[in-house]
Amino acid sequence: MNAAEKQSGTGKFFVVYLCMLVIPALEVVVAYQHIGGSQMLAAMLPLAIIEALLGVLFFMHLATETPRFIVFVAVFTLFVLATINYGWTDSFRLLVGAPFAK
């Protein structure tokens, strides 16, 4: 690694670092808006996903791995998330039906 590479690389990471600090601040602004829970979730979750992507791609160096490996990680992670979240509709049923919901 030469000095120029080192310098430019570090600069990129500082930009990512600043973005990762600004995004939580934006989430705090959203938290103090007088909006419903679902609207709040719709506003915060994309911000959290962007922040997580920045962390995974740059701080975990996934962006510099081989395309095959990126696909491997993406497919497995999305599959895990999709399978775990398939039962959401049931939580709306529980809102009116489950004993502990009262």
Place this chain on the structure above:
Amino acid sequence: MSHADLALGGHTPVMEPSPFAIPAKKLAMWLFIISDVMTFAACLTAYGFLRNATADWPRPFQSSTVINVMVMTFILVSSSLTMLLGVRAARAGDRPAAFRWTLITLAAGVIFVLLHIRDWAALIGQGVTLLKNPWGTGLFGGAYFAVTGLELLHVIGALIAILIVGLGYRSGRYSSGDLENCGLFWQFINVVWMFVVPLVYLMNVAS
């Protein structure tokens, strides 16, 4: 000539190329992280499930908690950067600088843990336990402590790993790759915190 070569009649064994062109230890760490995604995703989904399905879910967090959480976030994100700088120094073969950045990361992690414990202590002081709280459904305490406790457990485990590998790297026992793998896990914990903050804290700010 090794015993394995002798067993093969003196022929050099043909090694299978590393999958995805990355070192085996790093691949193992990524596989572990993906499996840990399952743990956290299940926990956060269960939390969201309960919150959505419970009519009287409390929103107890005051501005003081939000400030504390933002300070914790600043420290954790900053520690991600210092860990990254440590790994880059290790890759460049600069052992003293790598160890220095690793120690800074450790210090930041310890501060994060202390702030987290302070946050817990404040809630426990208000009467929140695993089964009850003064505001509404008793599920809140259990869900809150489960999610944040899992995160805290990961942070403490990672700090122990970073300390051991950092010291081992300085003494030459561990390589820069080992430090990088530790760094990967630390970055992952940071990524998980990005979801814990909005879902567990900010969506429960008292209005």
